[in-house]
Amino acid sequence: MSAIFITGGKPLYGSVRTQGAKNSVLPILAATILCGGPCVVHNCPDLLDVNTSIRILRHLGCPAKREGAGAVAADTAGMNRFDIPEGLMREMRSSVVFLGAILSRTGEAVMSYPGGCDLGPRPIDLHIAALRQMGAEIREEGGYLYCKAPKFTGCDIYLSTPSVGATENIMLAAARADGTTRILNAAREPEIGDLQDFLNAMGGRVTGAGSSTVTIEGVRRLSGAEHTVIPDRVAAATLLSAAALAGGDIAIGDTRPEDLATVLSVLAKAGCDISEDGREIRIRRDGALRPMGRICTMPHPGFPTDAQALVMAVACRAEGVTMFSERIFESRYRHVGELLRMGADIQVEGRVAVVRGVPKLYGARVCATDLRGGAALAVAALAAEGETELSGLQHIDRGYERLEDVLASLGADIERK
Numbered sequence: 001m002s003a004i005f006i007t008g009g010k011p012l013y014g015s016v017r018t019q020g021a022k023n024s025v026l027p028i029l030a031a032t033i034l035c036g037g038p039c040v041v042h043n044c045p046d047l048l049d050v051n052t053s054i055r056i057l058r059h060l061g062c063p064a065k066r067e068g069a070g071a072v073a074a075d076t077a078g079m080n081r082f083d084i085p086e087g088l089m090r091e092m093r094s095s096v097v098f099l100g101a102i103l104s105r106t107g108e109a110v111m112s113y114p115g116g117c118d119l120g121p122r123p124i125d126l127h128i129a130a131l132r133q134m135g136a137e138i139r140e141e142g143g144y145l146y147c148k149a150p151k152f153t154g155c156d157i158y159l160s161t162p163s164v165g166a167t168e169n170i171m172l173a174a175a176r177a178d179g180t181t182r183i184l185n186a187a188r189e190p191e192i193g194d195l196q197d198f199l200n201a202m203g204g205r206v207t208g209a210g211s212s213t214v215t216i217e218g219v220r221r222l223s224g225a226e227h228t229v230i231p232d233r234v235a236a237a238t239l240l241s242a243a244a245l246a247g248g249d250i251a252i253g254d255t256r257p258e259d260l261a262t263v264l265s266v267l268a269k270a271g272c273d274i275s276e277d278g279r280e281i282r283i284r285r286d287g288a289l290r291p292m293g294r295i296c297t298m299p300h301p302g303f304p305t306d307a308q309a310l311v312m313a314v315a316c317r318a319e320g321v322t323m324f325s326e327r328i329f330e331s332r333y334r335h336v337g338e339l340l341r342m343g344a345d346i347q348v349e350g351r352v353a354v355v356r357g358v359p360k361l362y363g364a365r366v367c368a369t370d371l372r373g374g375a376a377l378a379v380a381a382l383a384a385e386g387e388t389e390l391s392g393l394q395h396i397d398r399g400y401e402r403l404e405d406v407l408a409s410l411g412a413d414i415e416r417k
Contacts, residue, residue: 001391001393002391002393002416002417003389003390003391003393003416003417004378004389004390004393004396004403004404004414004415004416004417005387005388005389005390005414005415005416005417006363006378006381006382006384006387006388006390006412006413006414007363007386007387007388007413007414008246008361008363008381008382008383008384008385008386008387008388008413009383009384009385009413010246010382010411010412010413011246011247011248011249011286011411012242012243012246012247012248012249012250012382012407012410012411012412013248013249013250013410013411014250014251014409014410014411015250015251015252015253016239016250016251016252016253016406016409016410017252017253017254018231018232018235018236018239018252018253018254018255019043019045019231019232019235019400019401020042020043020044020045020070020229020230020231020232021190021191021194021229021230021231021232021233021235022045022047022049022050022232022234022235022398022399023094023164023189023191023232023234024190024191024194024195024229024230024232025041025044025045025047025050025053025072025229026049026050026053026092026094026097027094027097027168027172027191027195028041028194028195028198028227028229029041029050029053029054029057029064029072029074030053030097030098030100030101030172031101031172031175031195031198031199031202032057032062032064032074032076033057033060033062033076033079033098033101033102033104033105034076034101034104034105034172034175034176034199034202034222035076035202035222035223035224035225036076036077036079036105036222037075037076037077037223037224038073038074038075038077038224039073039074039075039076039202039224039225039226039227040067040071040072040073040226040227041071041072041073041074041198041226041227041228041229042070042071042226042227042228042229043070043071043228043229043230043231044066044070044071044072044229045070045232045400045401046066046070046401046402047397047398047399047400047401048091048092048394048397048398049091049092049094049398049399050072052088052091052092052095053092053094053095054066054072054074055088056084056088056095056098057074057076059081059084059085059088060076060079060080060081060082060084060102061078061079061080061081062074062075062076062077062078062079063075063078075224076105079105079106082102082105082106082108082109082110083109083110083111084098084102084110084111084112086112086143089111089112089113089114090112090114092114092398093114093165094114094165095111095114096111096113096114096124096127096165096169097165097168097169097172098111099111099127099131099145099147099169100127100131100168100169100170100171100172100173101172101173103131103136103147103148103149103152103173104149104152104172104173104175104176104177107148107149107150107151108147108148108149109145109147110144110145110146110147111144111145112143112144112145113143113144113145124165124166126159126160126161126163126166127163127165127166127169128140128145130157130159130166130169130170130173131147131149131152131169131170131173133155133157134149134152134153134154134155134157134170134173134174134177134181135149135150135151135152135153136148136149136152136173137149149173151177151178152173152174152176152177152178152218153177153178153179154174154177154178154179154180154181154216154217154218155179155181155182156181156182156184157170157181157182157183157184158184158185159183159184159185159186159187160185161185161299162185162186162187162188162212162299163187164187164189164191164192166187167183167186167187167192167214168187168191168192168195170183170216171183171192171195171196171199171206171214171216172199174216174218175199175204175206175216175218175219175222176218176219176220176221176222177216177218178218179218180215180216180217180218181215181216181218182213182214182215182216183213183214183215183216184212184213185212186208186209186211186212186213186214187299187300188209188210188211188212188299188300188301189299189300190210190230190233190256190259190300191230192209192210192214193209193210193230194229194230195209196208196209196214197227198225198227199216199222201225201226201227202222202223202224202225203219203221203222203223203225204216204219204222205217205218205219230256230259231254231255231256231259231279233255233256233259233260233263233304234304234306234307234372234399235399235400236252236255236260236281237260237263237304237306237307237310237311238310238375238379238400238403239252239406239410240252240260240263240264240267240272240281240283241267241307241310241311241313241314241376241379242378242379242382242407242410242412243272243283243284243285243410244267244270244272244283244285244289244314245289245313245314245316245317245379245380245382245383246379246382246383246412247285247286247383248284248285248286248410248411249282249283249284250282250283250410251280251281251282252280252281252282252283253279253280254279254280255279255280255281256279257276257279257281260281261301262301262302262303262304263303263304263307263311264281266292266295266303266311267283267311267314269290269292269293270285270289270290270291270292270314270315270318271285271287271288271289271290272284272285273285288319289314289315289317289318289319289357290318290319290320291315291318291319291320291321291322291357292311292314292315292318292322293322293323294322294323294324294325295308295311295322295323295324295325296324296325296327297324297325297326297327297328297332298327298328299328305326305327305328305329305332306372307372308324308326308332308372309332309335309372309373309375309376310372310375310376310379312324312335312336312339312346312353312355312376313339313376313377313379313380314379315355315357316339316342316344316345316346316355316357316358316361316380317357317358317361317383318355318357319357320356320357321354321355321356321357322354322355322357323352323353323354323355324352324353324354324355325351325352326351326352326353327351330351332370332373333348333353334369334370334373335368335369335370335372335373335374335376335377336348336353338364338366338367338368338369338373338377339376339377339380341364341365341366342361342362342363342364342366342377342380342381342384342388343358343360343361343362343384344358344361344380345357345358360384360385361380361381361383361384361385362384362385362386363381363384363385363386363387363388363389364384364388364389365388365389365391366381366388366389366390366391367390367391367392368390368391368392368393368395368396369392369395370395371395371396371398371399372399373395374390374392374393374395374396375396375399375400375403377390378390378396378403378404378407378414382407382412382414393416404416
């Protein structure tokens, strides 16, 4: 098994471009099923999760491949299956987003429950209840979902929590349904807007993304389209956290600063000098890191749960106490044990983590147990004394396109072996 070796103590300097948003690419690739024709999706990062989506399309009888720099071409005209093997479903949580699209296209679907990072219970009951409300018959048996929906019918669907995945699945199912569907208490994440733009590029009629009510007027037919995915706000937050902790001066291009407002605010509170110039964010830090008070993860536009571990790594070196309250997932502190190996002072009780900054972090042998926690360990290692050996790279590779190369281009002493 390979590992990343990082020798800390080098500030970061230079400029880098943000990769395309993983959490946009996955539902958009699922959406290509709806048109039954050729589509090209640009700005698709080379990630394990994206490659899993490509393999799912191929299994369904839809030729899909990478073309040129960052583009994925898929032709779903010849789709001839409606099942997804358990092995592919277990590789990523977002595989469940194919359910609404497959049902809409074929009227049938068979798949197991999805896998992905172990962040505590993440039931898909909201997905199932919504699809049933639209007319699907879903039987759960032996860890599998056996679904039939000859035709979806539009209706009003209220989500008890603003689930991103459920919002996306309903949008996909409703795009060709009879009548109009309204999602009330819909997720407001930027990736929802990206999916809306792609569906509309195919001829859909979707409005309201970014608000708590998304309206989908079903259309009879969708056609192939070309689309460019938005920048990955969590990848940008990772680089911002790296510069905040390691120090230095970097510029991150091809971002959407409005999508990062809460992260930028917290890092500014930590003592970073942050400026924006159009789609570029510049971050500088050469003084001491300050504590960031209390940080509560919330649905968008609140502080993103995906940035919690990254900013926690920064807090490990702040001169004071920072408190984290994780309100999205029950088990999103699995990185804490590994940060403790590096000399961090963190106490966890339930969903609250109290971080007391320490004068130094130390290199250690650590292992990524989930995607964002693994990235946080890489960030922490940039400011640690000595060498850190980071394993469990299959988690990091699910969401980052050659993270070690990006950090090395900014001057980090980092290598994959």
